[in-house]
Amino acid sequence: MTIKILAPLAIAASLFTACSETTTPPPTKADQCAAGLSTDCLIGTWSINGPTVAKTVGNDVVYVIDQSHDLSASPATLKFYIDPQKKTNTFEFTNSSLSRADCITPTGKTYGTWDILGTSIHLYAKIGNECMEKSDVTLPAVVAVEAGKVSMTLQGLFFMEPEMKQADLVDKQNTTEVYTFVSAD
Template sequence: MTIKILASLAMAATLFSACSDNATTPPPSKAEQCAAGLSNDCVLGTWSIGGPTVMRTVGTDVVYIIDPSHNLEASPATLKFYVDENQTNTFEFANSPLGKADCKTATGKTYGLWDVVGTSLHLRARTGNDCMAVNEATIPVEISVVGGQVTMTLKQIFFMEPEMKQSDAVEKNTATEVYTFVTAN
């Protein structure tokens, strides 16, 4: 009987210490989640964007800057990736009130679905997409981690397309969307 009691106490102590070890381990940071590149864990959360990024030539150098005519840095647009109550990968894009697009949705928001496909994001805008020329695309993504700051670059415009409607074809085709991680959901 004593051996059974001691064995039970030993097992309980082991379980208790295992639980307490897990409780003190902090969750991984976004930089840690994104260190290996694009993944579901890396994408989840809220990201901000100051406007479409365009290529400019300065002397002999090529630089990438936020398009000055669509600079939203004073009140950035946000892109939230989350898993909804049905376990569906969902996004919500909220455009900036500073947006200069000719066409604006009634709510200023676009909702849809997302999936990570290798090193790309497959995006399907489902609601609030009436101003978008393309509602579904698989876009190559580059993740950058510098210190604790994480950026995600969509290698072509998708959410910012309504902002770029009046731009010339070359600028639209070379524009990217650079998002900075803000917070976990």
């Protein structure tokens, strides 16, 4: 009789233990980006405060937002996702309402596709690219994680190129696009 009572108790105890185990939380964006550029790292929404220009101050190189195109009060956003219907890597760039570009698309948005090629991102703007000098580029991308915040620097101009149309060639060549991760949506 004792065995008949102990067996159900042992089964109940093992079920209770299995149900009470904690699940591992999903990785953070900092975790996903710790090893550098990857699809998991890229997916989500990123913001940009404007084109970042390298300036020489004394013997140092300082990276600053171009003051005439400072979008920090209303940053532009760049969303990377996988289109569920077409199964393609897709992006949506939404320009800032503060944009001072000479040419702004009617919707303020640019859509296209993306691929990771080693440590670079290949971007192909398909819709809303009429203001862009190039609609197809491959740019080196550097992902950095600092104190849990994730940033990505595109080494060159693409989305911010219309902001810099009137800049001199040296500034254009020394300009990068620095994005900060916002959300995983």
